[in-house]
Amino acid sequence: MKLPFKTYHRLIPVLTLLLLILAAGVQAQERAVTIPEGSFHSVLPEVEGEPHQIDAFKLDTTAVTNGEYLQFLKANPEWRRSQISPLFAGSDYLRHWEEDLRIGDKESPDQPVTRVSWFAANAYCGWQGGRLPTLNEWEFAAQAMDFENSTEANRFSSELIGWYSAVDTNSKSEVGSTGIENQYGVKDLFGLIMEWVEDFNPPVADDISLDCGTVGRMQGDPTVYSYAMSIRYITRMSFKPKSTTGMLGFRCAYDMSANEKEI
Amino acid sequence: MKFFKNISIITFILFFIAGLMNLQAQTQEYKIDGMTFGMPEAKVYTDDYDGPPVVGEYVTMLPKLAKLDYEGNKHHHVRLDTFTQEIEVASGVRYRAWTFGGMVPGPVIHVKEGDRITFTMKNRSDEMVEITQPIAEMMQQSEGQGGPSANLEVQASVNGSESADPSPYLRQIRENNYMGTKSAIMPMPHSMDFHSGTVAKDDKWRTIAPGETIEFDWVANYPGTYIYHCGTPSVLMHTAMGQHGVVVVSPKDGYETDEKVDEEYVVVQSEYYLKKGSGDLYQYDFDAAQNKRPSHVVFNGHQTILHDQPLTANAGERVRIHFSNNGPSLTSSFHVIGGIFDRVWMEGHPFNEMRGMQTVLLGASNSATIEFIVPEEGKYILIDHEFADAEKGATGTLVAGPKK
Numbered sequence: 001m002k003l004p005f006k007t008y009h010r011l012i013p014v015l016t017l018l019l020l021i022l023a024a025g026v027q028a029q030e031r032a033v034t035i036p037e038g039s040f041h042s043v044l045p046e047v048e049g050e051p052h053q054i055d056a057f058k059l060d061t062t063a064v065t066n067g068e069y070l071q072f073l074k075a076n077p078e079w080r081r082s083q084i085s086p087l088f089a090g091s092d093y094l095r096h097w098e099e100d101l102r103i104g105d106k107e108s109p110d111q112p113v114t115r116v117s118w119f120a121a122n123a124y125c126g127w128q129g130g131r132l133p134t135l136n137e138w139e140f141a142a143q144a145m146d147f148e149n150s151t152e153a154n155r156f157s158s159e160l161i162g163w164y165s166a167v168d169t170n171s172k173s174e175v176g177s178t179g180i181e182n183q184y185g186v187k188d189l190f191g192l193i194m195e196w197v198e199d200f201n202p203p204v205a206d207d208i209s210l211d212c213g214t215v216g217r218m219q220g221d222p223t224v225y226s227y228a229m230s231i232r233y234i235t236r237m238s239f240k241p242k243s244t245t246g247m248l249g250f251r252c253a254y255d256m257s258a259n260e261k262e263i
Numbered sequence: 264m265k266f267f268k269n270i271s272i273i274t275f276i277l278f279f280i281a282g283l284m285n286l287q288a289q290t291q292e293y294k295i296d297g298m299t300f301g302m303p304e305a306k307v308y309t310d311d312y313d314g315p316p317v318v319g320e321y322v323t324m325l326p327k328l329a330k331l332d333y334e335g336n337k338h339h340h341v342r343l344d345t346f347t348q349e350i351e352v353a354s355g356v357r358y359r360a361w362t363f364g365g366m367v368p369g370p371v372i373h374v375k376e377g378d379r380i381t382f383t384m385k386n387r388s389d390e391m392v393e394i395t396q397p398i399a400e401m402m403q404q405s406e407g408q409g410g411p412s413a414n415l416e417v418q419a420s421v422n423g424s425e426s427a428d429p430s431p432y433l434r435q436i437r438e439n440n441y442m443g444t445k446s447a448i449m450p451m452p453h454s455m456d457f458h459s460g461t462v463a464k465d466d467k468w469r470t471i472a473p474g475e476t477i478e479f480d481w482v483a484n485y486p487g488t489y490i491y492h493c494g495t496p497s498v499l500m501h502t503a504m505g506q507h508g509v510v511v512v513s514p515k516d517g518y519e520t521d522e523k524v525d526e527e528y529v530v531v532q533s534e535y536y537l538k539k540g541s542g543d544l545y546q547y548d549f550d551a552a553q554n555k556r557p558s559h560v561v562f563n564g565h566q567t568i569l570h571d572q573p574l575t576a577n578a579g580e581r582v583r584i585h586f587s588n589n590g591p592s593l594t595s596s597f598h599v600i601g602g603i604f605d606r607v608w609m610e611g612h613p614f615n616e617m618r619g620m621q622t623v624l625l626g627a628s629n630s631a632t633i634e635f636i637v638p639e640e641g642k643y644i645l646i647d648h649e650f651a652d653a654e655k656g657a658t659g660t661l662v663a664g665p666k667k
Contacts, residue, residue, distance in 0.1 A: 090474050091311055092389065115389075158549050162538075165500055166359060166546035169389075169448045214496040224549070227497070234496050238452030238470045242309070245389040245450030245473045 032058040043218040060251035062175040067109030089117035110174040112249040118241040125252035132198040133253035154224040169246035196250040298484040305479035316344035317364040324435035346387040347449040350442040353566035358545040360505035365394040367564040369508030376486040376515040389450035389473040459489035459510040486514035487611030488585040488630035502591040525580035535559040560652040569659025578666035590627030596648040602635040
């Protein structure tokens with residue numbers, strides 16, 4: 001189609017405006033990447049031989065930072081430390097921040113936000129036009145690592161277990177700094193914080209009695225990799241929606257369909 | 264429309280009744296052979312308690328054990344919070360331990376056969392818990408704070424006996440902080456499993472998240488020395504990280520030799536699986552733990568503590584040691600160089616008596632109450648006679664003075 005120059009000219013402001021609107025719409029998701037559909041084996045009991053199927057979705061490449069969370073609080077006073085309902089978080093919610101809208105000296109804006117409850121994480125992601133990733137989505141993204149062989153995977157997992165038992169929440173790194181990245185460019189799924197997922201305590205958790213033998217029973221294949229995975233599942237299963245800890249933050253996920261509509 | 268409304272009301276009432284029946288279905292307390300079973304359901308709640316992390320008049324630091332000073336049975340109120348502390352476990356070796364009460368092993372809880380214990384534990388692993396400040400300050404700090412149970416335990420113990428120290432353990436740490444404890448944060452789910460308690464583990468030994476508190480009762484039905492430990496998976500990791508200790512349940516009718524015993528001690532053997540971390544600190548070595556290759560095997564949590572601060576006695580005296588192998592994974596062949604065990608009560612039960620033993624073999628979470636007569640002035644070495652473990656630290660000294 002050929003349009004006279006004048007028409008083009010007139011379209012420029014309109015196009016610019018359109019672009020701006022689009023940019024605003026996808027701003028929240030600009031750093032999200034698509035995780036294509038696929039399947040994986042989790043450490044939770046499943047029908048034998050049938051891995052979990054995962055539909056394609058989008059996931060933030062980094063965890064939500066203090067700075068980003070501050071913007072959320074500015075726009076949503078009801079989630080500020082002094083305003084939040086005790087139904088939605090314990091008294092340690094954002095304890096390490098200086099004030100409602102001041103991060104303070106203890107942490108930088110680029111460190112991942114922690115001591116946020118599941119309710120708060122949910123609200124943040126909703127505000128961004130997304131949601132928390134499901135447990136299976138998160139784990140599916142987390143296992144999409146490029147290991148050369150199983151020895152390498154086990155060495156990595158062994159280090160990871162070391163991290164679970166020696167994490168220093170008083171000096172967390174900034175997001176994107178761990179150097180750990182999955183095949184799709186999602187960073188810090190390990191080694192920075194633990195992360196909320198939508199169904200952190202799935203119904204099957206009640207059947208998995210947490211005791212001395214649980215790790216052994218959960219491990220489908222007795223590798224260090226699945227051992228590390230079990231520890232992660234078990235730790236998550238102990239949380240309540242109100243729980244907050246200095247080690248627990250989150251990142252958001254987005255449905256593919258939702259994105260298509262906006263774009 | 265009205266019909267539906269009625270249905271919903273009826274449904275509601277039915278649910279309500281079902282709920283009540285569910286409550287009533289809790290096990291009632293009952294007795295078998297003089298022992299008490301059927302404890303009330305554990306309570307899990309959230310409060311702002313930040314007072315003394317260890318409370319209990321009969322909760323003390325290793326290794327000295329005082330005789331119980333009360334007649335008959337007692338209802339104890341014990342608080343033992345779980346939290347992270349950086350500790351020294353050998354010269355130059357420090358790591359951030361997961362603790363019950365601030366040290367490894369946790370404190371000794373001393374009760375009598377038949378005693379009832381109301382136990383409270385808050386998971387304070389997301390909190391910097393300072394254990395070396397005076398208890399009065401801690402109590403002041405926590406005043407006016409907290410939910411249903413804040414200060415309850417402190418008051419209970421204080422009221423129980425006016426002059427008693429509500430937390431001798433914390434005083435002992437202040438006086439003798441040989442691990443050089445420093446507070447740290449490492450938020451993890453934790454739980455408490457008392458081998459001395461007979462209960463349903465999916466209720467009482469439940470895992471609680473950081474910030475939560477669990478409260479439950481148990482009755483010391485059997486005499487002996489029993490370990491306690493965190494039962495949250497990976498149990499290997501949680502126990503190797505330091506979450507274990509012992510309960511000494513003195514038999515209600517005593518041991519036959521009670522009148523003759525001069526010194527009474529508690530010695531706990533355990534393993535550490537540590538490797539150098541990124542900074543100066545050490546950290547958990549998963550591979551070593553899986554393959555049962557400890558970096559340190561120790562008595563009372565520290566490689567040299569029982570040499571730096573030896574047990575003491577005099578020639579001619581009868582020494583009693585409640586010895587527990589807390590593992591997590593190895594056996595112990597406990598021996599005293601220069602002595603023969605005059606009595607050995609396996610697991611500390613007075614019925615399980617053996618005599619004239621050189622060594623007592625204990626699996627992980629086995630214990631024995633042993634007695635020996637100190638023959639003459641000099642040094643006696645307590646040792647795990649599995650020498651690979653002895654050379655990793657499982658030794659201690661008893662220094663004997665002249666005969667009195």
